Amino acid sequence: MELVKTKSVVVQEADTLHLTTDNLPALQPGEARIKVQFASICGSDIHIWHGHNPFAKYPRVIGHEFCGIIDEVYEASQQHRVGQFVVIDPVVSCGNCYPCRIGRPNVCKTLQVIGVHRDGGFSQYANVPLKNAYLAPRSVSPELCSLVEPYTIAANMTAFLKPTPQDCALIYGAGPMGLTAVQVLKNVYQVAEVIVVDRIAERLVRAKDNGADYVFNNLQQPLSEHLAGKQPTLVIDAACHPSILAEAVQVISPAGRIGLLGFSQDPCTVTQQSLTSKELSIFTSRLNSSRFPQVIEWFEQGLVQPEKLVTDRFALQDAEQAMHRFEIAVKHSCKVLLSMDE
Ligand SMILES: [Zn+2]
Ligand SMILES: [Zn+2]
Secondary structure (H helix, E strand, C coil), X not given: CCCCEEEEEEEEECCEEEEEEEECCCCCCCEEEEEEEEEECCXXXXXXXXXXXXXXXXXXXXXXXEEEEEEEECCHHHHHHCCCEEEECCEECCCCCHHHHCXXXXXXXXXXXXXXXXXXXXXXXXXXXXXXXXXXXXXXXXXXXXXXXXXXXHHHHHHHHCCCCCCXXXXXXXXXXXXXXXXXXXXXXXXXXXXXXXXXXXXXXXXXXXXXXXXXXXXXXXXXXXXXXXXXXXXXXXXXXXXXXXXXXXXXXXXXXXXECCCCCXXXXXXXXXXXXXXXXXXXXXXCCCCXXXXXXXXXXXXXXXXXXXXXXXXXXXXXXXXXXXXXXXXXXXXXXXXXXX
16 A cells, blocks of 8 residues: 555644645555545644643644545455545544444543544545445435534434423523534424524524524523523533532523533532432533434434534634634634634
8 A cells, every 4th residue: 555645634732733745654454545535623722732631642633524536445245335425433443342232432531532632634645444324315415414514412312312392492502512403403303492502792692593492691681581481301511510500400490401511620500409309401512423424314304403513614724723713713713613724
């Protein structure tokens, strides 16, 4: 196999981002080489850049949301997959440990996340396990296919929460995680009412555009006043601040379910009584457990609108500028796409 040179976005160490050109390592058994077409920037890329991700080892090619064409495979028996346009599941698991055996590879005891623990997709080429490469949905334009991964976060969480049309859902945070959750709750699960709360007015406008029935700004006025006694039955914390759980427990209906996505190391303070008196269920969700086929199906059926999330497009060459845009322009930016073509 010939080695290819690849231009990549590398975090050398905390706060040091470089565009480098290097040989891509040779393929290992089970792997495929992806000629990356498009990628999208996520909050966790920013955390790795600034040294706030405890799992990242440096130097690291970042990027876990990407799609591209299978360019080469290690096993001759898989040659038929060369040329396929695919989306990449970043979860690499052992297949043998307890969580893997019960179908939860996303919390594998030796979990490796592409773009975090191993090199990722902000690059012209990336080596990934072939089994992590799924045929991309054909119903949307190729540039939207890197957005399958963010929807798998909502798919994983809603698999725990089991939303129904009877629910009144409250979502904290109108960033990418909150907005994918809005679309999934409204369009996949037909949830009757979806409320979104955020502190940035421009983001709340986007939440409405993505299908939220009510939006509240809790910068000046506390959420409980906005709700005026209405009790949501399902709460998703996509803002990920440790103070949110206690408020959610207060405002939620008895028999409600709460979904947490945050990774803060600060404690959340709730009493047993506040949970047990309402018999609340709390679920946590990390990455996704084999949810790519389900989300690809949602794309194919037009149940989600990934185009509504895209606000900015940059070339790989301008990746640092793109990362700044995502980080600084929180009012106006949602998903920022990177295109790898020269
Ligand atoms: Zn992400
Ligand atoms: Zn495992």
